[in-house]
Amino acid sequence: MFTGIVQGTAKIAKIADREGLRTFTLDFPPGFCVDLAIGASVSTDGVCLTVTEILSENQATFDVMLQSLAITTLGSYQEGDRANVERAAKDGAEIGGHPLSGHVDFTSEVVMVKSSDTNRLMRFSIPEAFRKYVFAKGYIAINGASLTVSEVNRAEGWFEVWLIPETRRMTVFEDKQVGDFVNIEIERSTQVVVDTVRETVQESLGKLQPLLEAILKEKGLTLEDFVSPQGKLK
Structure with a gap:
């Protein structure tokens, strides 16, 4: 899990392609890699990546699958580009932003x-x-x-x-x-509430749901307007 509080930016020092993989070598800010271990998770522009090798006190490598390259911006990155980075949150860490999984939608x-x-x-x-x-x-x-x-x-x-x-x-x-x-x-919590509201309305109204949505649309509203920004029903 990540907190969404970016700890700095890393420079993409090297990109190497292998069969089914692309390996990124990142140069991190001073101190970022202290106690960083192989297998640790690092959010890189919001994508959860796993450390595969530690090259120096400020440099590590990550393997990225082709699917991740296709559905995120990582596939377009070039050497010299920079990315937001954050290490995975430790147990008990303060959540300064909101919980993130590192799975891009x-x-x-x-x-x-x-x-x-x-x-x-x-x-x-x-x-x-x-x-x-x-x-x-x-x-x-x-x-x-x-x-x-x-x-x-x-x-x-x-x-x-x-x-x-x-x-x-x-x-x-x-x-x-x-x-x-x-x-x-x-x-995520907002997504859960929105989906739950829709499922509840659908179960209750059945075939009448499209009619309700049409009426709301005429008034400039949607079902989602009845959910608060905090992911709760109004």
Whole structure:
């Protein structure tokens, strides 16, 4: 498990392809690899990777399966690129963000960026299948960083987040521009509640559910509007 609090960025020092695998060698910030062991988990831009070899006090390697390359942004990375990194949380560790599994749900395109001297507003696309799980003031993980959704538009398929100076300093988001892609992991407890609500409504209404959804749509609402950002029924 990860906390969503990014501990720094790592440079992709080397990429090597083998049959069915791609091996990444990462250069980590000083101190990141203290007590890091083979088999340990590291969130790399939100993807849970396993250490396969420790090369030095600041360098380790990771093997990535072809499927992970295909469904995440890792498949497009080149040597010299940087990624957000976080080591797996230890038992009893404070959860500063929200619990993350390191299993990416989808990749999202950056569709708008507005920056000031301090803050940075970023807008991301959402595939239709996942729009029901994203709520204003709710959590979402972007490249392994736990962030709060500031606004969401399900009809148009986007959500926005604000980045404070510390987040900009500690992550790769400062370099992301329109057209770039990021890894997204939705907040699991919200997903469970939304799915449970839908299943309950379906069991109760049966064939009437489409009619209810049509009525709500006319009023600009969906079933998900009756779930709070904290993943609870309103």
